[in-house]
Amino acid sequence: MTYKSLELVKPEQYTLEGLEIGVTSNCNFKCDYCCAYNRDDGQALDSREIIRILEGMPDLKRVRLSGGEVTLKFQDCEEVVAYCASRGIATQLNSNASLLSASRIDRLAKAGLTTLHVSYNYRDASEWSRYYRLPESVHRKILENLRLAAQSSFDTVVETLLFEGTQNRLPEIHESAYELGIRTHEIQNAIRMNHTGWSSIAARDQLKQAVEELVRAKKEDMILYFTCMDRFVDELGLPQPEGVHYSHCIDGKTQLHLHGNGDVLICELCHPVIIGNIYKGTDLNTIYRDRPSALDDYLTKLPCPAFDALFPQGER
Numbered sequence: 001m002t003y004k005s006l007e008l009v010k011p012e013q014y015t016l017e018g019l020e021i022g023v024t025s026n027c028n029f030k031c032d033y034c035c036a037y038n039r040d041d042g043q044a045l046d047s048r049e050i051i052r053i054l055e056g057m058p059d060l061k062r063v064r065l066s067g068g069e070v071t072l073k074f075q076d077c078e079e080v081v082a083y084c085a086s087r088g089i090a091t092q093l094n095s096n097a098s099l100l101s102a103s104r105i106d107r108l109a110k111a112g113l114t115t116l117h118v119s120y121n122y123r124d125a126s127e128w129s130r131y132y133r134l135p136e137s138v139h140r141k142i143l144e145n146l147r148l149a150a151q152s153s154f155d156t157v158v159e160t161l162l163f164e165g166t167q168n169r170l171p172e173i174h175e176s177a178y179e180l181g182i183r184t185h186e187i188q189n190a191i192r193m194n195h196t197g198w199s200s201i202a203a204r205d206q207l208k209q210a211v212e213e214l215v216r217a218k219k220e221d222m223i224l225y226f227t228c229m230d231r232f233v234d235e236l237g238l239p240q241p242e243g244v245h246y247s248h249c250i251d252g253k254t255q256l257h258l259h260g261n262g263d264v265l266i267c268e269l270c271h272p273v274i275i276g277n278i279y280k281g282t283d284l285n286t287i288y289r290d291r292p293s294a295l296d297d298y299l300t301k302l303p304c305p306a307f308d309a310l311f312p313q314g315e316r
């Protein structure tokens, strides 16, 4: 399964193909922009429980392990990845990469990981350190891990959040990721976090300019994925040459999020509405047939905060 293959097809029929699992909500970073649902609430799912849940889901195509920082539960991740690989289910591990090492990268490869997905917003160690309020040595460790991972048998993807802090620097971030050996770069349009008040998202003109500049600077053998822009790619006339994809949003449609306490959410990022709980009778196999009211409401309206932020009601 290639990266984002679920997102490259516009979901017409709603059925669960991808499950994002909040292995832990705890994190060793405290990023201002962070969307993690109930970050640091201590909720976690161990590998035995995750595997038990997955055993009851015969049709799943992809499992994304996210958090929090999932590598705080490294062995659980490794065991889930190995289980999924044995069933031909693609896996993605979302990480800040600070807690990886050569031996952990090797173990993930041996377990059969499909994709390692790493946040990568600053090439410069001192800027990184100032923004994240962490020592520069952590940044060096992340770069070292990215370099090692890029040589591994799984795909390594870096994701840059497009927000005020990165909107003028995408080409240099792209170039430095390329130098680390990375060949897939995702640009995640930042979403306002209503629950924390974080709102440094890129405005419409800045976003368009940032995308255009990056596409012009794109390395020929690098693939670019832009996320949370599919609803306005045509309105803004964003460039779509070969090797540049604007992934379709599948959240709530063919992918759901499972939190550590069993809550099932439409999307941890932009719509953390609880539509059920697997410990209170929700069956993930029949959730699209049963359509709990919060899910039905979402699928009827298909709201998109990324679109609403750039195209307020009055301006459409």
Ligand SMILES: C[S@@+](CC[C@H](N)C(=O)[O-])C[C@H]1O[C@@H](n2cnc3c(N)ncnc32)[C@H](O)[C@@H]1O
Pocket (backbone or CB within 6 Å): 027, 033, 034, 035, 036, 066, 067, 068, 069, 070, 094, 095, 096, 117, 118, 119, 159, 160, 161, 188, 189, 190, 191, 192, 193, 269
């Ligand atoms: C919550 S993090 C968990 C994985 C890991 N700790 C990391 O930082 O990569 C998952 C993804 O959410 C993205 N994210 C966090 N806050 C966001 C926001 N406000 N808007 C869009 N994406 C966001 C991050 O860029 C990251 O790639």
Ligand code: SF4
Pocket (backbone or CB within 6 Å): 027, 028, 029, 030, 031, 034, 035, 036, 067, 068, 069, 096
């Ligand atoms: S974005 Fe990732 S690394 Fe940053 S606080 Fe959230 S979970 Fe932690």
Ligand code: SF4
Pocket (backbone or CB within 6 Å): 191, 227, 228, 229, 230, 249, 250, 251, 267, 269, 270, 271, 303, 304, 305, 306, 307
């Ligand atoms: S609905 Fe949410 S996840 Fe989907 S594109 Fe819009 S902001 Fe992104």
